[in-house]
Amino acid sequence: MQPTRAGSRHRTRSNTDEGNDQDTTPTDTQQASETVGDTHTQQQPSTTSKEDQMTQMCEALCRRQDEMLNELKNVRTEQEAAKDELKDLKSGQEAAKHDLKSGQEDLKEELRTIQDNLRIRIHTIQNTNLNNKPESHAQ
DSSP: OOOOSTTOOOEEEOSSTTOOEEEOOOOHHHHHHHHHTOHHHHHHHHHHHHHHHHHHHHHHHHHHHHHHHHHHHHHHHHHHHHHHHHHHHHHHHHHHHHHHHHHHHHHHHHHHHHHHHHHHHHHHHHHHHHHHSOHHHHO
């Protein structure tokens, strides 16, 4: 595009996600030169065609960028969900460790009780055996 006075043809990109292009109308100077058949103006369609191609490429790149941003958002959402799940698993693991320790303490206490009961039985049996021995052997 050739820079001319105000009101010349400009390609502008809107700030919407679709990236619509808006063309302003050509100036009187451009219309007059097209009527006269200016050689520079006759080459302008190929320039416009290239501009259109560039615009289409830019739009395609913008769409691809939007797709990639959405994909990144999805990945981040999945990552956050995975972090939450990991946090839950760690919490469950800590609870299981606590339960295991508690269970071990309960088993240790039960084992102590059984050992104490066995000692008492053994002592009782030994005392009974001593009391039941014939006195002839004791002399």
